[in-house]
Amino acid sequence: MTTIQSNVDAATIxxxxxxxxxxxxSAIADWITTSDHKKIGRLFIGSSLLFAxxxxxxxxxxxxxxxxxxxxxxxxxxxxxxLFSAYQFALVYAVVAPLFxxxxxxxxxxxxxxxxxxxxxxxxxxLWAWVSGLIVTxxxxxxxxxxxxGNPDMVDLYLLALGLVALGLSAASVSIVVxxxxxxxxxxxxxxxxxxxxxxxxxxxxxxxxxxxxxGTLVYxxxxxxxxxxxxGGNTDVSKWIGWSFTQPQTFVFAVMAVGVLAELAPIxxxxxxxxxxxxLFGVTLVSTAALGGATQSTHSFSWNGTIADKVKELxxxxxxxxxxxxxxxxxxxxxxxxxxNGRVKLTASFVFAFLGTGMLFVGMLVHALSMIGPAALAGTxxxxxxxxxxxxxxxxxxxxAVAHWGPKLWGRCLPKKEMFGLAALALLAxxxxxxxxxxxxxxxxxxxxxxxxxxxxxxxxxxVSMIGHGLMLVTVLGFIGLAFKNFTSGAFASDDPWDAHxxxxxxxxPAPAENFSDIxxxxxxxxxxxxxxxxxxxxx
Amino acid sequence: MxxxxxxxPNPAPKRQxxxxxxxxxVGITMLVAGMLGVWLRFRAAADTxxxxxxxxxxxxxLPSDIKIPEVSSNTMLAGLFFGCVMxxxxxxxxxxxxxxxxxxxxxxxxxxxxxxxxxxxxxxxQMQIGVNDGVFQAMFYAITGVIVVLLAVAVAxxxxxxxxxxxxxxxxxxxxxxxxxxxxxxxxxxCAVWFVVYVQK
Numbered sequence: 174m175t176t177i178q179s180n181v182d183a184a185t186i187x188x189x190x191x192x193x194x195x196x197x198x199s200a201i202a203d204w205i206t207t208s209d210h211k212k213i214g215r216l217f218i219g220s221s222l223l224f225a226x227x228x229x230x231x232x233x234x235x236x237x238x239x240x241x242x243x244x245x246x247x248x249x250x251x252x253x254x255x256l257f258s259a260y261q262f263a264l265v266y267a268v269v270a271p272l273f274x275x276x277x278x279x280x281x282x283x284x285x286x287x288x289x290x291x292x293x294x295x296x297x298x299x300l301w302a303w304v305s306g307l308i309v310t311x312x313x314x315x316x317x318x319x320x321x322x323g324n325p326d327m328v329d330l331y332l333l334a335l336g337l338v339a340l341g342l343s344a345a346s347v348s349i350v351v352x353x354x355x356x357x358x359x360x361x362x363x364x365x366x367x368x369x370x371x372x373x374x375x376x377x378x379x380x381x382x383x384x385x386x387x388x389g390t391l392v393y394x395x396x397x398x399x400x401x402x403x404x405x406g407g408n409t410d411v412s413k414w415i416g417w418s419f420t421q422p423q424t425f426v427f428a429v430m431a432v433g434v435l436a437e438l439a440p441i442x443x444x445x446x447x448x449x450x451x452x453x454l455f456g457v458t459l460v461s462t463a464a465l466g467g468a469t470q471s472t473h474s475f476s477w478n479g480t481i482a483d484k485v486k487e488l489x490x491x492x493x494x495x496x497x498x499x500x501x502x503x504x505x506x507x508x509x510x511x512x513x514x515n516g517r518v519k520l521t522a523s524f525v526f527a528f529l530g531t532g533m534l535f536v537g538m539l540v541h542a543l544s545m546i547g548p549a550a551l552a553g554t555x556x557x558x559x560x561x562x563x564x565x566x567x568x569x570x571x572x573x574x575a576v577a578h579w580g581p582k583l584w585g586r587c588l589p590k591k592e593m594f595g596l597a598a599l600a601l602l603a604x605x606x607x608x609x610x611x612x613x614x615x616x617x618x619x620x621x622x623x624x625x626x627x628x629x630x631x632x633x634x635x636x637x638v639s640m641i642g643h644g645l646m647l648v649t650v651l652g653f654i655g656l657a658f659k660n661f662t663s664g665a666f667a668s669d670d671p672w673d674a675h676x677x678x679x680x681x682x683x684p685a686p687a688e689n690f691s692d693i694x695x696x697x698x699x700x701x702x703x704x705x706x707x708x709x710x711x712x713x714x
Numbered sequence: 715m716x717x718x719x720x721x722x723p724n725p726a727p728k729r730q731x732x733x734x735x736x737x738x739x740v741g742i743t744m745l746v747a748g749m750l751g752v753w754l755r756f757r758a759a760a761d762t763x764x765x766x767x768x769x770x771x772x773x774x775x776l777p778s779d780i781k782i783p784e785v786s787s788n789t790m791l792a793g794l795f796f797g798c799v800m801x802x803x804x805x806x807x808x809x810x811x812x813x814x815x816x817x818x819x820x821x822x823x824x825x826x827x828x829x830x831x832x833x834x835x836x837x838x839x840q841m842q843i844g845v846n847d848g849v850f851q852a853m854f855y856a857i858t859g860v861i862v863v864l865l866a867v868a869v870a871x872x873x874x875x876x877x878x879x880x881x882x883x884x885x886x887x888x889x890x891x892x893x894x895x896x897x898x899x900x901x902x903x904x905c906a907v908w909f910v911v912y913v914q915k
């Protein structure tokens with residue numbers, strides 16, 4: 174029998190954490206060469222949060238540039254093109270994608286009752302390929318490379334480095350998929366897989382489906398750009414060929430796990446087994462259909478022209494590509510609400526982050542769908558940038574909540590509830606202020622990816638508000654990093670099951686030991702801990 | 715408070731290599747399919763011209779002075795199919811713990827891969843085109859280059875499996891099965907490239 178001791182006293186946990194301090198060099202070497210999935214995941218998460226700081230600074234800078242539509246305030250014209258390239262790239266590939274890949278690598282084996290990640294060296298390769306590719310990409314953009322860059326060598330370098338980033342994310346995703354498919358505890362069928370792990374399976378599979386398509390296109394563009402530039406239009410057309418990977422619906426692929434976090438937390442805060450659980454799984458799966466866009470390198474708009482037959486012909490691909498992910502999020506929100514209705518909700522800061530973040534994600538999806546409808550006339554405007562911001566900042570909010578939720582298992586400590594509630598409110602404000610003005614500016618025909626050349630009365634105001642939003646997001650992320658650093662290194666020790674949760678990771682000590690589980694447990698339901706907690710035997714949907 | 719979960723016996727073998735190869739195969743399929751999609755898009759957008767015999771209008775996609783060496787490309791295809799048979803022989807032998815036949819089959823696979831790469835090099839040398847000569851040429855090198863990389867991965871995969879086999883790993887049948895799966899996927903991918911690039915042109 175596996176014995177689980179909950180509410181272990183702080184002194185015991187402190188003793189567990191206290192170990193001989195290694196030298197700095199050996200500690201660094203240990204982290205670089207580690208095959209411990211918790212360390213690999215934390216490296217992904219920590220790096221992504223640092224890049225999130227840079228991205229919000231960049232967003233604020235571009236917002237500042239756009240406060241005047243007449244000319245450049247601070248930056249050179251050439252620099253603006255590069256900054257937009259770096260901004261779009263970093264939002265997706267430096268922040269949202271690696272945040273959730275890292276979270277999945279750290280948490281999924283714990284949820285599945287597995288002692289390790291499958292192919293941890295592959296995940297480690299993914300981490301370092303991503304980090305090195307990311308750094309080289311940003312350096313190449315800074316050196317006048319990237320889409321539209323004037324230095325051909327740096328454009329070549331950019332294409333190669335972006336390929337390395339895509340390869341790294343694919344490698345880590347393969348590791349996640351194989352873990353979920355092969356390393357579940359006995360008795361844990363796929364339908365009994367915890368919601369977050371299910372979303373990790375779907376999100377990682379969608380990544381495996383779409384990143385190779387990007388790599389193939391990069392091979393073409395690189396070979397062409399390095400040799401004659403006859404087919405793919407040289408540096409100016411790089412965006413035309415790979416632009417789909419920086420925008421919607423591809424960003425939804427990376428946000429699938431964000432929806433999974435909400436699906437995981439809703440029944441926990443409501444203190445119930447998730448009602449209609451298979452439908453919830455289906456909802457998460459629907460979000461991953463966003464991979465259709467990436468896999469076919471296409472978007473489908475709805476022009477509303479022609480006969481009814483023409484409209485129906487346009488509506489079907491439009492709905493498949495744009496509305497299915499929205500339906501998925503809607504299902505998750507509705508069933509989360511149903512869980513709350515059935516139980517007694519005890520709010521946690523991580524749930525508030527996840528709920529509000531998913532709400533922002535939902536709004537981002539709606540804005541994207543709206544921008545694909547012809548009469549709205551939002552194509553090519555900043556409304557599309559706004560949609561990306563809603564999705565990315567919303568997903569970042571969810572990720573912050575997820576880090577707080579699983580912090581006890583990764584660091585052995587909890588984050589303070591009061592400060593976290595404050596940060597959640599700030600993050601919500603930041604997301605809305607940075608994104609909503611750009612939706613309005615889109616309706617006023619402000620074009621995307623330029624900092625001058627439009628005219629409407631409120632342009633200064635809307636772009637200034639957006640800049641303030643980016644500033645608030647910067648404060649939020651920095652505040653979270655500071656709070657996490659302080660509390661995860663010297664805060665109060667967490668008990669083994671501080672949230673009264675349902676899945677296997679809460680049956681082991683906090684922080685999780687090196688090999689996670691001393692014994693492999695047999696799982697009898699989708700909420701194995703509810704089956705054995707004496708006071709919770711009667712809890713049902 | 716103490717909670718208990720029933721503990722399980724040692725878990726059954728997980729066949730992780732096979733599952734990982736299957737997932738990677740999905741990625742390879744998307745890679746090749748995506749590249750062929752772009753290829754077909756360019757081909758469809760090409761202008762038309764009269765064929766060299768002057769009897770029909772054809773797409774002006776393959777430059778008229780370029781000849782695709784069919785012997786070498788067909789040899790590659792045949793070699794891949796032959797490799798599939800050898801890979802499946804290795805699986806058959808591994809299931810019966812027949813290490814000598816397993817090792818022989820894998821060694822033949824390795825030989826076939828080197829031969830196929832050699833055939834691809836022969837295609838390049840017979841065609842005598844430069845990568846910067848035109849749109850077709852650049853894209854031809856890109857897509858066939860990816861196939862060469864996938865073949866190089868196959869060489870590494872086969873070499874590792876073969877070394878494990880001759881090293882006495884007798885409980886390795888799932889790795890041999892994963893190797894065979896990679897061969898099938900590679901063969902299917904090359905079939906598609908062979909038809910679109912070498913036959914349909």
